[in-house]
Each structure stands twice: as C-alpha cells, then as structure tokens.
Amino acid sequence: MPMVEGDAPAVATDSRSHAEALRIVEALVFASAEPVSEGFLAERLPRDTDVGSLMQRLQADYAPRGVNLVKVGDHWAFRTAADLSFAIRKDDNEVRKLSRAALEVLAIIAYHQPVTRAEIEDVRGVQTSRGTLDVLMEAGWVRFRGRRRTPGRPVTLGTTRDFLDHFGLEELRDLPGMEELKGAGLLSGRIPPNFNVPIPMGSDELNDDEDPITQLDLEELGLLTPGGEPEE
Incomplete structure (x- = not known):
C-alpha cells in the first residue's frame, strides 16, 4: 500500500x-x-x-x-x-522492632480487615492494649476505617498504603497464603484440620455494615480536640 x-x-x-x-x-x-x-x-x-x-x-x-x-x-x-537492599545502609535510621503482640495484631488486621478491636481479641484469645494499636498507627501502617453498624458502633480498623509500600505489596491480595507461610516456616507444628488463611479484602471502600468516620467520632476517639483542632 x-x-x-x-x-x-x-x-x-x-x-x-x-x-x-x-x-x-x-x-x-x-x-x-x-x-x-x-x-x-x-x-x-x-x-x-x-x-x-x-x-x-x-x-x-x-x-x-x-x-x-x-x-x-x-x-x-x-x-x-x-535484591540490592543489602547495600543500603540504614544504621542512622533504624526502625524500632515491633513486639510479638504488635506483629500479631498487624497480621490479624491485614488479613481480616475491616476488623474491630473486639474481633482482634477474639482471634488472639487475649486482650489487646491501646498501646499496641498506637504503635501500629504511629508507624503509619494501620488506620481507622469506619464504624460498624452494630450496637456500640465499634470502630473498624484496616491497613494503609504505607503498609503496602513498606512490605513491598502492590495490593492486599499479594499477602502470602497458607502454602507460602508454610514454606517460610511461619506456620509450623500441628495445624488444625479446619485452619485456613483468610483472603484479604482488596478495597478501601467501606462495607455495607460500616459508616464513615466523622469529626465527632474523631473527637470521641481522642484524635481531635472539641472544635476540630488536631490533638497535640
């Protein structure tokens, strides 16, 4: 042509x-x-x-x-x-290691989100201190998502984009599944026959049973002072 x-x-x-x-x-x-x-x-x-x-x-x-x-x-x-992380020196900016409790809570939030504090405690079988959640929020890995439409309207928690960035994940569905966890030695010993690793929710949008966080909610949670000024 x-x-x-x-x-x-x-x-x-x-x-x-x-x-x-x-x-x-x-x-x-x-x-x-x-x-x-x-x-x-x-x-x-x-x-x-x-x-x-x-x-x-x-x-x-x-x-x-x-x-x-x-x-x-x-x-x-x-x-x-x-593969070049070994060559990057971070001696002057060493990240504080998370406690076992904080790691457990972070894993539960990542795989089960949106999840309430009571639901985290139900999975762990022990009470979760506010300090543990504070550490994860200060790291920028966990955030308040909304409030569950159930009695008491408990706050729901989820991970952040910084969490994905820090752990090298494109999306939550890239979190390791059961076979990957076994291969890494993170699941050892006798695993119950009905045990399963949940598939994380891949959306930041609120579920049908969640309401958005309002300014009044933030004041109740101690994140804002009355009148809308951020807490010092």
Whole structure:
C-alpha cells in the first residue's frame, strides 16, 4: 500500500509525544516523596493519555535497574531494587522492632480487615492494649476505617498504603497464603484440620455494615480536640 504523503511525520510526532509523556510521568513520580496516583498523573498529561499503559512501559524500562518503579495500591513510586537492599545502609535510621503482640495484631488486621478491636481479641484469645494499636498507627501502617453498624458502633480498623509500600505489596491480595507461610516456616507444628488463611479484602471502600468516620467520632476517639483542632 503506497504511503500517503504526511504519514511519516504523523508517526514521528506520535512517537515524540509518547516519549515526552514518559519523561513527564517519570519526573512527577521521582519528584514526589509519596506514591503518586494515576489520577494525579492524568491531570498533567494530554487528555485521553493511557496512563496505565504508560506506567507499565516505564516499569518495564526500570525493571533491570538498581531503582525500580513499583505499584502500591493504585499509586506509583520509585524504590530500591529488592535484591540490592543489602547495600543500603540504614544504621542512622533504624526502625524500632515491633513486639510479638504488635506483629500479631498487624497480621490479624491485614488479613481480616475491616476488623474491630473486639474481633482482634477474639482471634488472639487475649486482650489487646491501646498501646499496641498506637504503635501500629504511629508507624503509619494501620488506620481507622469506619464504624460498624452494630450496637456500640465499634470502630473498624484496616491497613494503609504505607503498609503496602513498606512490605513491598502492590495490593492486599499479594499477602502470602497458607502454602507460602508454610514454606517460610511461619506456620509450623500441628495445624488444625479446619485452619485456613483468610483472603484479604482488596478495597478501601467501606462495607455495607460500616459508616464513615466523622469529626465527632474523631473527637470521641481522642484524635481531635472539641472544635476540630488536631490533638497535640
């Protein structure tokens, strides 16, 4: 089929536009201290740009490098390649190790969310201190989701995007299942025949039995002082 005059320049223009879009999203993600949403990127690109396809291309470009482009929920961020973590010194910024109780509570919230404090205690078989939850919230890994539509309207808890980011997960469904936990030696001894590892919920949206957290709720929980000022 003969080439119509003007076809080649159009193709070249499309190629330049695509390359420029890649440079833009690369710069935006690189300049951000937090993972960047595809919606944020789309606002800064020409209309009808396929941001998802663009990010997958950029992710493939960075795959063999020392820095990788990773997806965290529906956000994107640059992170050191996992196999090079040994070379990154963090002596001056050592993260405090979590207690066994905090690890247990974090695991229950991750796999069972949305979950209330009473439900966490039912799984663990022991009482959960407010201090344990405070540690997980200060780390930025756990958040208040909403309030359950049951007597007493207990607060529901869930994990955050920072939790996914810290543990290198794209989404909650990437949490290890039973066979992976066995392989890692985290499930040992005699496992009850009816034991199963729950499949985590993959959405941040409230369930039908949850109401959103209001300012009054935050005041009751001690997160805001009366009048709406954040607690010091």
